Amino acid sequence: MEITTTVNGNSLTLDVPPNWSLADVLRQKLSLTGTKLGCEAGECGACTVLLDGEPVNSCLVLGVEADGKSVETIEGQIQDGELSALQEAMVEKSAVQCGFCTPGLIMSATALLAEIPKPTEQQVREGLEGNICRCTGYNKPVEAILSVARKKKK
Numbered sequence: 001m002e003i004t005t006t007v008n009g010n011s012l013t014l015d016v017p018p019n020w021s022l023a024d025v026l027r028q029k030l031s032l033t034g035t036k037l038g039c040e041a042g043e044c045g046a047c048t049v050l051l052d053g054e055p056v057n058s059c060l061v062l063g064v065e066a067d068g069k070s071v072e073t074i075e076g077q078i079q080d081g082e083l084s085a086l087q088e089a090m091v092e093k094s095a096v097q098c099g100f101c102t103p104g105l106i107m108s109a110t111a112l113l114a115e116i117p118k119p120t121e122q123q124v125r126e127g128l129e130g131n132i133c134r135c136t137g138y139n140k141p142v143e144a145i146l147s148v149a150r151k152k153k154k
């Protein structure tokens, strides 16, 4: 099935098998393998991307559902070769261990900060509820996200 979608700001027309997940389309058709696949059952959040600005588990969304919509993936965080503030903060705060959860965490945090520019620690923790991290205990990712929020103007 042919769909037209915008991925990380690029307008694309794609021929998508109707039963492929959005994660499969991103990873297999577009080689955007920063979106990770863990459980493939909506439990781990490793596959989180933004669909029209909303965080979704791309393993549970069909690729055809992206027709007419915009998709943001972790690859879109890099602008002009520079890491985003969230990516930099995750590195600076040592919030990345194995890194498997990190793209999903960053995409959830991106949606959270777009909605709540100055979240409380509790709001950050709630914003990451759909993202499982087996390594960090969440404290360092939360600290990284709060550090970005503190630097925001509004």
Ligand code: FES
Pocket: 036, 037, 038, 039, 040, 041, 042, 043, 044, 045, 046, 047, 048, 057, 058, 059, 060
């Ligand atoms: S791979 Fe999609 S939620 Fe785990």
Ligand code: FES
Pocket: 095, 096, 097, 098, 099, 100, 101, 102, 132, 133, 134, 135, 136
């Ligand atoms: S850093 Fe390993 S799962 Fe989060």
